[in-house]
Amino acid sequence: MRYAEIRKINVNRYVEQKNGLAYLSWAWAVDQLLQLDETATWEYGEPQLFGETMMVFCTVHAFGKSRKAQLPVMDFKNRAIANPDAFSVNTAMQRCLAKAISLHGLGMYLYAGEDLPQIEKQNNGS
Numbered sequence: 001m002r003y004a005e006i007r008k009i010n011v012n013r014y015v016e017q018k019n020g021l022a023y024l025s026w027a028w029a030v031d032q033l034l035q036l037d038e039t040a041t042w043e044y045g046e047p048q049l050f051g052e053t054m055m056v057f058c059t060v061h062a063f064g065k066s067r068k069a070q071l072p073v074m075d076f077k078n079r080a081i082a083n084p085d086a087f088s089v090n091t092a093m094q095r096c097l098a099k100a101i102s103l104h105g106l107g108m109y110l111y112a113g114e115d116l117p118q119i120e121k122q123n124n125g126s
Helices: 024-038 086-102
Strands: 015-018 019-024 041-042 048-052 054-061 067-071
Touching: 015 067, 019 054, 019 086, 024 054, 041 086, 054 086, 067 086
Parallel strands: none
Antiparallel strands: 015 019, 041 054, 048 054, 054 067
16 A cells, blocks of 8 residues: 555544543554555664653554654653653553554544644534
């Protein structure tokens, strides 16, 4: 499949909310990716420290292309965590995987404007 086709897939039905932030479950994103390209793979880069905070990296190989995403290790308010623990790093890695999948087109529109955007209510803002 081509990016132009994948980006048209409507993922709104699968968007989840947590603390007012919208996101796609990494498990759902992986499932959809593998249904579209069963040969897809991914790998995580070495996390990098930025002062007391950390950035994680993930590269997804699919549809004959490799796309790399980065994501800070964040708290539930989308703020970088100082001295993150292993659970927080793991959570960021899985979020980064979903983001790297979106770089191939699946759910890319969710990232327009900010990393984990708040979504508008479905019924004309009501």
